[in-house]
Amino acid sequence: RAKEDGRNTYHFYDDSLDKANDDKFKLLQLLRLALTEQQFRLYYQPQIALGSGQITAVEALLRWPQADGSMISPDQFIPLAESSGLICELGSWVLRQACQHCALLRRQGFAELRVAVNLSVIQFKDGLLPGTVHAALQQAELPAEALELELTESLLADDTEHILLQLDTLSQLGVTIAIDDFGTGYSNLSYLRRFNASTLKIDRSFISTEEQWQANAPLVQAIIQMAVSLGLNTIAEGIESADAIRKLQALGCNEGQGFYWSPAVPIEQLPALFTALQLSAQASPATSNTNL
Numbered sequence: 001r002a003k004e005d006g007r008n009t010y011h012f013y014d015d016s017l018d019k020a021n022d023d024k025f026k027l028l029q030l031l032r033l034a035l036t037e038q039q040f041r042l043y044y045q046p047q048i049a050l051g052s053g054q055i056t057a058v059e060a061l062l063r064w065p066q067a068d069g070s071m072i073s074p075d076q077f078i079p080l081a082e083s084s085g086l087i088c089e090l091g092s093w094v095l096r097q098a099c100q101h102c103a104l105l106r107r108q109g110f111a112e113l114r115v116a117v118n119l120s121v122i123q124f125k126d127g128l129l130p131g132t133v134h135a136a137l138q139q140a141e142l143p144a145e146a147l148e149l150e151l152t153e154s155l156l157a158d159d160t161e162h163i164l165l166q167l168d169t170l171s172q173l174g175v176t177i178a179i180d181d182f183g184t185g186y187s188n189l190s191y192l193r194r195f196n197a198s199t200l201k202i203d204r205s206f207i208s209t210e211e212q213w214q215a216n217a218p219l220v221q222a223i224i225q226m227a228v229s230l231g232l233n234t235i236a237e238g239i240e241s242a243d244a245i246r247k248l249q250a251l252g253c254n255e256g257q258g259f260y261w262s263p264a265v266p267i268e269q270l271p272a273l274f275t276a277l278q279l280s281a282q283a284s285p286a287t288s289n290t291n292l
């Protein structure tokens with residue numbers, strides 16, 4: 001009651017805030033509808049071993065196609081899905097779909113392919129996540145080793161014990177854990193190990209453009225060195241040039257992902273993309289260090 005009164009009072013003072021809440025409410029209704037009508041799509045972006053040029057995995061990225069052919073980016077709807085709690089249902093769908101797609105691709109001959117799925121911290125709230133992951137793997141008949149879960153460092157700020165317990169359970173299943181956007185958050189290093197992470201994904205804001213690289217090369221170097229000494233795998237995000245590949249490889253980075261190879265594409269396009277990437281890897285392997 002008091003809340004309602006408060007909101008009514010607000011109305012007189014701040015129309016724009018009310019309007020924003022109204023828009024949010026409408027968007028949330030649309031999100032709910034999109035979920036029940038199965039409007040969401042998963043697109044996949046390859047992750048490439050810098051040494052061999054081989055495709056190791058694909059990252060599942062949510063897409064929301066609109067009637068006019070445009071696409072709403074996850075950055076625009078994930079925050080609302082999180083604050084409304086809808087992310088749990090949406091996230092479960094993502095897990096099931098990504099596991100099924102990965103299993104399908106493995107049956108089609110990409111036998112070693114893995115899939116990376118982004119998780120929101122909200123998905124850890126109810127404690128059901130390990131069960132959801134287990135069920136998704138079983139239904140798809142996908143071995144746990146084929147699944148990597150991407151978490152951001154913001155997770156560390158939250159209800160840590162509750163989350164760490166679930167991460168332990170997930171690790172015991174055989175699922176691997178990657179820290180996404182590494183270097184942009186608090187980078188609570190002492191927790192890195194308790195996280196049971198096996199991979200650090202270096203944030204693309206250090207890497208994509210030449211200016212970003214110039215400003216951040218020492219930081220990237222430090223992250224890779226730290227990852228090596230902790231025995232962690234490194235994936236650089238946002239690789240857009242051959243130059244970036246060479247620099248990252250020289251620093252000892254293991255894998256890369258970015259528009260240089262491909263943006264995220266629908267699953268139907270992956271076999272042809274894999275073939276094209278494999279051919280270009282053979283023609284000019286990333287291992288050719290002639291420029292170093």
Ligand code: C2E
Pocket residue numbers: 045060061062073074075078091094118119120150180181204208237238239240257258259260263264
């Ligand atoms: P992220 O997990 O860090 O994903 C990488 C983002 O970088 C993707 O944006 C990808 O399209 C973009 N990207 C890839 N290569 C390049 C490049 O070379 N240059 C540049 N400039 N960008 C590149 P996208 O698909 O818009 O996703 C944005 C974020 O939304 C993701 O960041 C992730 O945090 C979140 N997200 C996406 N799908 C899901 C999901 O299923 N669940 C959750 N919880 N979050 C998701």
Ligand code: MG
Pocket residue numbers: 059118150180
């Ligand atoms: Mg990610």
Ligand code: MG
Pocket residue numbers: 180181201203204237
């Ligand atoms: Mg990222």
Ligand code: MG
Pocket residue numbers: 180181
């Ligand atoms: Mg992100």
